[in-house]
Amino acid sequence: MLWDMQISDPRAIRALAHPLRLDLLELLARAGPATAAQCGRILGVGQANCSFHLRQLAKYGLVEDAGPARDRRERTWQVIDPRPTIRVTAGSDALVGRQLERIVVERETQAILDSLDRPRDEHDTPGSRTGIVAAIATVTAEEAAELQEKWKALLEPYIARTGTTADPRHHPGQRHVRYFMAATPMPTIDTGEQHDGHDH
Structure with missing residues (x-):
């Protein structure tokens, strides 16, 4: 799921x-x-609790x-958009x-911490282990936006499979893998130096 859905209704945001x-x-995506019972078994939550939140x-x-x-x-539930995305809009x-x-x-x-704590075994593959990339980049606001769009474009072909492949077991070697990107601007470093425009 790509958390990029356009939502402006405060009630819908509050519901999520x-x-x-x-x-x-x-x-569901x-x-x-x-059913609520199936969701409860997978998530380890009571059926009644799942049923209430599905209705919401x-x-x-x-x-x-x-x-x-x-x-x-029992009724079954499905997402209205097979690839739901969430974006909180301006306003x-x-x-x-x-x-x-x-x-x-x-x-x-x-989810990242849980993956790190999960015991490894001989069946592990590179796609089943946590992959972590950390870096500090120097970018303008425009370049930061461009990086985000490129990242989304890179993932797009693989995200598209999720809406059409309910059971990855039908495709040998494929599995669901979470990806999460966060760009966090760092505080400006104040060196305390004053510049008057003249060379000294």
């Missing part, structure tokens, strides 16, 4: 500003239609009823927007 709702949205996501048009399950006793509630952004960052950070 909950870790479990983001988990559910991501799960990755695995396809599922549906209320704001983020998921929809996909019809009854095979046993006809929306700034405080709620920051809350949502913070939750997204916390979720991704926890």
Whole structure:
């Protein structure tokens, strides 16, 4: 999932500003239609809790009823957009927007830490291990925006598969891998030097 959906309604942003709702949205985007019970088993959460949050996501048009399950006793849910993205647009509630952004960052950070703590075995492949790239770059605002667009363009062909490949087991060697990019401007270093325009 690319967290780039254009949302300006503060109520919709507030509805998403909950870790479990983001988990559910991501799960349905990755695995396809599922019942609240199935979501609960995968996420380790009670069925009633999942059902409540799925209804809230549906209320704001983020998921929809996909019809009854095979046993006809429970409904299934699916994302309306097979590749949901989230972007808090300008003019929306700034405080709620920051809350949502913070939750997204916390979720991704926890996913990285969980991956680092996961035991390794002989079945590990390069794609199953955490890949970390850290660097300090000197860029203008325009160049920073260009880097972000290039990063998204690089991932685009692989993200496109997610909306059409509900079960990666149908494609030997493929698996779902999380990618997260964050550009964090660093504080300016004040050297304390004064320049009067004359050489000394």
